[in-house]
Each structure stands twice: as C-alpha cells, then as structure tokens.
Amino acid sequence: MDIYPPQVPRASDLRATAAQNLVRLLLPLLTDEAGPCSATIQPAQLQGISLESSSCREILSAIQALVPTLIPKSPIFATFHDGRVHDPLGGGSYAFQEDVVEPVLLALTNDEILSNSEKGLLVDKRSSATVPNNYPGCPVQLPTRPIVIHAGAQPNNSPHAGTLVVFCYAFSLAQEIRKRMQATVANTDSKPPPISVEITFVDTAPVQGHETTIDGIKYQKSYRDVPGALATHMADYKQVLNLLSTWSDIPFATAFQSDFFSHPTIPSLLRYIIANHEFLGHQLSPKYGTLALRAACPVPGCGLAEKHGRLNVYNNNSNHLARNGSSATADATITFHCPHHGPHTICISEPADVARLEANAPARNLIRSMSQLLDTSAHHVRITGADYAGMYQEMFLYRPLAGWSGATGLAAGRTPHIMYAPLIVDWSGAKLSKALYVREGGYETMKLFGTEGLCSFTQLKSRFDGDGTTLNGSFTRRSSQTTISISDNTHRISKKPPPAKSKSKSAGPTASDRMLTDVLLSIKPVHLANIISRQKNHEYRKYRLRDGVTRLWFYETGDGGGGRASITHIAVIPASIRHTPGSVPAKPFGIGNAEFNAGLKESKYGYPVLELYELVHPVTLAEMKSRWGMGGAPMGWRYVGRDLWEDRWGESQGREEKVTQVF
Numbered sequence: 333m334d335i336y337p338p339q340v341p342r343a344s345d346l347r348a349t350a351a352q353n354l355v356r357l358l359l360p361l362l363t364d365e366a367g368p369c370s371a372t373i374q375p376a377q378l379q380g381i382s383l384e385s386s387s388c389r390e391i392l393s394a395i396q397a398l399v400p401t402l403i404p405k406s407p408i409f410a411t412f413h414d415g416r417v418h419d420p421l422g423g424g425s426y427a428f429q430e431d432v433v434e435p436v437l438l439a440l441t442n443d444e445i446l447s448n449s450e451k452g453l454l455v456d457k458r459s460s461a462t463v464p465n466n467y468p469g470c471p472v473q474l475p476t477r478p479i480v481i482h483a484g485a486q487p488n489n490s491p492h493a494g495t496l497v498v499f500c501y502a503f504s505l506a507q508e509i510r511k512r513m514q515a516t517v518a519n520t521d522s523k524p525p526p527i528s529v530e531i532t533f534v535d536t537a538p539v540q541g542h543e544t545t546i547d548g549i550k551y552q553k554s555y556r557d558v559p560g561a562l563a564t565h566m567a568d569y570k571q572v573l574n575l576l577s578t579w580s581d582i583p584f585a586t587a588f589q590s591d592f593f594s595h596p597t598i599p600s601l602l603r604y605i606i607a608n609h610e611f612l613g614h615q616l617s618p619k620y621g622t623l624a625l626r627a628a629c630p631v632p633g634c635g636l637a638e639k640h641g642r643l644n645v646y647n648n649n650s651n652h653l654a655r656n657g658s659s660a661t662a663d664a665t666i667t668f669h670c671p672h673h674g675p676h677t678i679c680i681s682e683p684a685d686v687a688r689l690e691a692n693a694p695a696r697n698l699i700r701s702m703s704q705l706l707d708t709s710a711h712h713v714r715i716t717g718a719d720y721a722g723m724y725q726e727m728f729l730y731r732p733l734a735g736w737s738g739a740t741g742l743a744a745g746r747t748p749h750i751m752y753a754p755l756i757v758d759w760s761g762a763k764l765s766k767a768l769y770v771r772e773g774g775y776e777t778m779k780l781f782g783t784e785g786l787c788s789f790t791q792l793k794s795r796f797d798g799d800g801t802t803l804n805g806s807f808t809r810r811s812s813q814t815t816i817s818i819s820d821n822t823h824r825i826s827k828k829p830p831p832a833k834s835k836s837k838s839a840g841p842t843a844s845d846r847m848l849t850d851v852l853l854s855i856k857p858v859h860l861a862n863i864i865s866r867q868k869n870h871e872y873r874k875y876r877l878r879d880g881v882t883r884l885w886f887y888e889t890g891d892g893g894g895g896r897a898s899i900t901h902i903a904v905i906p907a908s909i910r911h912t913p914g915s916v917p918a919k920p921f922g923i924g925n926a927e928f929n930a931g932l933k934e935s936k937y938g939y940p941v942l943e944l945y946e947l948v949h950p951v952t953l954a955e956m957k958s959r960w961g962m963g964g965a966p967m968g969w970r971y972v973g974r975d976l977w978e979d980r981w982g983e984s985q986g987r988e989e990k991v992t993q994v995f
Contacts, residue, residue, distance in 0.1 A: 444477060
C-alpha cells in the first residue's frame with residue numbers, strides 16, 4: 333500500500349477558510365435580529381450580557397484566527413482589551429497616591445539641612461547658615477538653592493516614545509514643583525528658588541559601523557569622535573525641548589559628557605575611584621570585573637577607545653609631567669590602550685585630560701551621583717526610565733555610594749533624588765527600544781499598525797505633522813493634560829485630579845473643530861515686514877499644504893524682543909498653487925524668489941501672497957495658551973481652530989471690525 337505524506341494546506345486556503353468562517357459569523361449581525369454585538373450597542377448595555385450566550389466570543393476567536401493568515405511569512409496576531417485602566421495601588425503608588433511634589437520638596441529641604449550641618453561634613457563655606465532661612469521658624473518649608481531637573485539621552489537616533497516620556501516627565505515635574513513653591517510662598521516675603529531642566533547628551537555612545545574586536549578586546553568610536561555623526565539627530569532633540577520649554581515655561585540647558593567631566597568635583601572623585609578600581613570594577617561590571625572608563629586615542633583620525641576598560645592601567649601616585657614640561661605634583665593617572673598607536677595617559681590634575689574621559693552607564697551614573705551629592709550650590713533631581721529602577725540601582729549605585737560615603741564621610745545620610753518615568757512596552761511586556769537595539773526588521777510591523785512613530789520623532793512628524801497635531805496640537809496638549817495626573821505607578825505628581833473638561837476640549841480638536849482652509853505658522857519679524865512692504869510676495873516652507881488651504885495666519889515671533897510674540901496678520905493664498913523650485917514667475921520681483929527657483933533654499937514649496945490683513949486685536953502668546961488651548965508658539969504648522977477663526981476672521985459680515993486690509 334502506498335503511503336503518501338500528509339498535504340500541508342496552502343496559506344491562501346487557510347486564509348480563505350478563516351475569512352469564510354468570520355463572514356459566516358458576521359452575517360447574522362446584518363439582519364434585523366442583530367444580537368448584542370450590534371454596532372449600535374453602547375458599552376454600558378453590555379453589562380450583564382453573558383458572552384457564552386452570544387456569538388461575541390466566536391467572532392473574536394474568528395478574528396484571531398484570520399489575522400495571522402494575512403501575512404503568512406511574518407504573521408501578526410490580534411488581541412483585545414476592554415479599554416479600562418485600573419491603576420491598582422501597591423508599594424510606591426500606595427505611599428504616593430495623592431502627591432509626590434510635597435515629598436520631593438521636603439526631601440530637598442532635609443538634604444539642604446544635612447549638607448549644611450557640621451555633622452554632614454559638607455558645610456557650605458560661603459554661608460554660616462546650617463538650615464534654610466525659612467525653616468523651621470517659618471511654616472514655609474522650601475529649599476533655598478536652585479533646583480535642576482536632569483534627564484539624559486543618547487543622540488544615536490531621533491527621540492523615540494520612551495525618551496519623549498522622560499522629557500515630558502522632567503518638564504511636567506519642574507512645572508508642578510514651581511507652581512507648588514509659588515503657592516507656598518504666596519502672601520509672604522519669601523521667594524522660591526529658580527527651577528530648570530538640564531538634558532545631558534551621552535555623546536560618548538558608540539557609533540554603529542565604527543566598532544571592532546581585536547584579540548578578543550572590543551573597541552569603539554564615540555559620536556563626538558566621528559565627524560558629522562552627532563549632528564544627525566540633534567535638530568529633533570532641539571525641536572522637542574523647545575516645544576516642552578515653551579509649553580511649560582521652564583528654561584532648559586543642554587550639556588555633553590565633556591561638561592560632565594569638567595565639574596570641579598570630578599578630580600577628587602576620580603582619585604577615590606582609581607584607588608578602589610579593583611573593588612568597584614567587580615561591583616559595576618559583573619561580566620568583566622573592570623571599570624568601563626575610556627578615553628579615545630588622541631592620534632588625529634583614530635579616536636578608538638577600548639570599550640570595557642579591560643586593558644586600563646591605574647596609578648594612584650604617579651609623577652606626571654605637565655604640558656609645559658615642568659614637573660607637576662604627583663597625581664593619579666589612567667593609561668589606556670589603542671590597538672594601533674599604543675598606550676596614552678590622562679592625569680587627574682589636568683582638566684583637558686579629564687574632559688576626554690568616557691564612562692559606561694553604571695560608572696557614569698555613580699560618578700554623576702557622587703558629584704551632585706557634593707554640590708552645595710544647587711539641588712539635583714534625576715528623571716530616568718523605570719528600566720533603571722530596582723536591582724540595577726541597588727547593585728550599581730546605592731551599594732557603591734554607601735561604601736564611598738562610609739570610607740570618606742562625605743554625603744552622610746544622603747542619597748540621590750531619582751524619579752522613574754513609566755516605560756512604553758510592546759505586546760510581550762518588554763520595553764519599546766530604539767530600533768537599532770533590536771534585530772533588523774524587528775519593528776517592521778509597526779508600520780502596518782500605524783505606530784512606527786513611537787520609534788522615532790522624525791517618523792512621528794512625517795505621519796502626523798501634516799496638520800500640525802504632533803508639533804503644536806497633540807504633543808503639547810497631551811503633555812498639558814498629564815501635568816496633573818502623570819504617574820509611573822510609583823509617583824503621582826499632584827494631590828488633586830485634573831479638573832473636568834468639556835468633551836469638546838478633552839480629546840483635542842477634531843476635523844469639525846478646525847478650519848481646514850486656515851493654517852497657523854510662525855514667521856520672523858523681518859520676513860513679515862518684507863511681506864507688509866510687498867518686497868516679499870511668496871512665503872516659502874519645507875512642507876506642502878493641502879489644496880484648499882487659502883489663508884496663512886502669521887504668528888510673529890518674539891525674536892529676542894524684536895517681535896510681538898502674537899498672531900498679527902492673515903495672508904490670503906491661492907487654493908491650489910504650490911510652487912516648486914523653478915516655477916515662481918520672475919516678475920514681479922520678490923525677495924527670495926530667485927534663490928528658491930535656483931534650489932538654494934531649504935524650502936521646497938512657495939505660496940503666493942495675494943492679500944494681507946492685520947488683526948485689529950492680535951492674539952498674544954498668553955491668550956493662545958489660556959483662551960484657545962494652544963500649547964505655545966507654533967513650531968511647525970497647525971490648522972486654526974474654528975472658535976478662533978470665528979472670533980478673529982469669521983464670515984464676511986462684520987469682518988471689517990476684526991481685521992484691516994493691508995493690501
């Protein structure tokens with residue numbers, strides 16, 4: 333008897349079978365006797381309806397069976413949820429259920445007392461005060477030193493969702509702390525300290541394609557040592573930070589690793605680290621047992637650094653020859669190894685040498701925390717992702733810190749102030765990472781789901797910035813909504829939940845709330861003046877506005893006091909003319925037309941200005957925020973809200989009271 337192998341169903345047959353089964357289950361819903369899965373049923377009506385007695389469970393199972401057959405070579409899977417968020421209490425979320433700002437302020441105040449006290453061994457020599465001047469005799473208990481909220485990022489890709497959440501958390505926290513301090517000192521003579529955000533870029537992260545292994549030792553080149561690499565994504569970071577700073581009215585500064593290692597506390601800390609490098613190496617690097625301190629080879633064109641510090645040579649009392657040739661005092665040195673040019677040494681007493689240093693994440697985290705604990709001129713609060721919480725900090729930060737404090741007597745009884753931002757996770761519960769950290773094509777299906785913007789701010793802009801919802805709508809508006817209620821299951825920023833909002837505001841503007849014929853964008857005072865004088869007859873932009881847009885609302889930037897920081901003018905443009913380079917008529921002459929036609933501008937589209945109107949009552953930045961719900965000054969472009977349109981432009985009848993025609 334012949335034996336035939338079983339036939340494997342073709343993918344198309346499986347898909348057809350699954351589709352037919354789903355259609356069979358859906359057809360009854362189209363009849364007059366539609367059951368509880370009818371599209372018209374409301375969620376509240378589902379309560380009390382048993383799934384076992386309906387076809388809902390079968391339909392959901394049929395959908396789950398069909399979805400993997402759609403792309404057989406790379407199947408996707410469907411799952412369902414009820415849309416509810418329970419936010420159960422436990423641990424930190426129980427302790428800080430109502431508020432986290434007050435505990436943070438109290439911790440900073442206590443920190444100030446300890447660092448100023450003789451017992452804390454960190455007396456500020458510039459002041460005789462041992463406690464904040466408003467504590468404890470005054471009921472106002474606030475720190476007196478400036479407060480800096482820190483966050484960091486490796487600029488090796490456009491900011492992804494996790495980075496954006498950390499940045500939003502930093503600015504939200506800073507804004508809420510400032511509000512709380514201002515409310516606390518209201519009706520008193522006290523003045524709260526300034527608060528700001530500092531973003532430190534880890535420009536010493538390795539550049540892909542510039543890593544090599546020689547004799548089992550890994551070497552790398554950092555972003556700061558590869559020309560042009562660092563600038564690739566910095567514009568995106570600048571745009572995000574400017575957006576958040578404008579929205580929150582919190583100033584920010586940026587720093588790099590050379591700034592970090594240039595702090596005056598670093599040399600003394602490095603001496604301690606060098607003296608204890610063997611012990612610390614095993615604590616901070618269980619895999620290699622060595623401190624991952626690096627310095628790039630100084631030979632021009634090389635820039636290689638040994639990744640894990642396995643070949644480093646530490647000398648705790650080495651005679652060092654100063655650069656001017658004279659003998660210097662004995663100080664600690666670290667000698668690094670380049671596979672092509674041999675050893676090179678840095679001396680701890682040489683600031684230029686120390687600024688060359690690099691450190692991996694655990695070593696950098698420890699040195700940074702030590703330095704900030706020694707700084708008596710400001711308070712430091714760090715925001716980082718929740719993936720750095722738990723055992724990571726216990727092993728790589730708190731235990732080494734305790735050993736350092738016990739050995740030196742420094743920062744006695746004090747620990748760093750760290751808050752953890754919530755993680756963005758994928759379907760498996762693993763954190764959503766940068767695409768370059770997962771296998772090639774690992775996030776490819778996100779394009780199918782329309783969620784690829786979570787991996788990159790650039791992709792987020794390309795997907796949503798066509799109508800401005802990312803830059804000046806959803807991005808800042810969502811941040812505004814989370815100011816009060818943002819939580820990471822450990823902390824909640826405010827005591828009170830956000831006030832109830834009308835349905836028309838809560839979900840952001842819908843198509844019916846916007847005027848698809850009117851667009852708001854920023855313009856510098858000098859360019860606006862040229863349009864007013866008719867020396868400039870086209871407005872040039874990088875993006876193409878959809879056909880049907882007929883009016884440009886100009887927000888005149890403040891420009892360091894030279895502009896009004898208000899929506900001041902409305903320009904009328906053709907509904908469908910969108911010039912590209914080479915298509916702008918040579919006459920009449922207009923500023924920028926020739927350069928645009930020659931392809932010398934970054935802008936790709938030109939919009940002829942046919943008419944110009946000036947608002948009788950310009951819309952100030954404060955009014956944009958308070959009355960019209962905008963996050964701040966427009967960075968890209970956005971549609972004008974219908975309510976603003978009616979208030980400042982409206983139908984033709986009565987328009988002369990709202991605008992004055994310039995030409």
